Amino acid sequence: QKEVEQDPGPLSVPEGAIVSLNCTYSNSAFQYFMWYRQYSRKGPELLMYTYSSGNKEDGRFTAQVDKSSKYISLFIRDSQPSDSATYLCAMKTGGATNKLIFGTGTLLAVQP
Amino acid sequence: EAGVTQFPSHSVIEKGQTVTLRCDPISGHDNLYWYRRVMGKEIKFLLHFVKESKQDESGMPNNRFLAERTGGTYSTLKVQPAELEDSGVYFCASARVGSTEAFFGQGTRLTVV
Secondary structure: OOOEEEOOOOEEEEOOOOEEEEEEEOOOOOOEEEEEEEOOOOOOEEEEEEEOOEEEEEOOEEEEEEOOOOEEEEEEOOOOHHHOEEEEEEEEOOOOOOOOEEOOOEEEEEEO | OOOOEEEOOEEEEOOOOOEEEEEEOOOOOOEEEEEEEOOOOOEEEEEEEEOOEEEEOOOOOOOOEEEEOHHHOOEEEEEOOOOHHHOEEEEEEEEOOOOOOOEEOOOEEEEEO
């Protein structure tokens, strides 16, 4: 069983839609939860990270962590064609390391 | 400020040959990581340098892979001899000590034929 599970999609939505991306995990030692965005032929770019449980909002993006269910989500409001990319969830245990455990990524296409 | 730079962007080699990938981290970032994404799979950790020292190399697949970071600046990842299953995208990332944010390079796409 993989430590982090993520639906690979692809997910296609119309411009302006609310997008929900999710990951589940099995390792209860994870404390930091990240969302990366990766455009084609580029490296992953950190969008947001959350420590422990709770919500975090940054503009149109909201990250949620539910440690009791081992479930994390990324919501994108008012999605734009420029949001079309692969979204990767990643997790790690301690703060002193960036040894990240990634999900497989979800390919998102926002149609104009 | 320049980002993480990787060379080459793409390499095609024959099975049994040697390839060396290079990563130039962001200046001042003592932490340097190598990751790999094999087709259809998730990005996986290979190893972690703090300055020139290997902190964690638990993800290195086998002894055909050799990573170095002489002087604590740029790093190289050598694959010798390359096998077909080594094909994938190799990412390098760097981070300041104590920072949660790691910055990734654009990756090197390695194709072994």
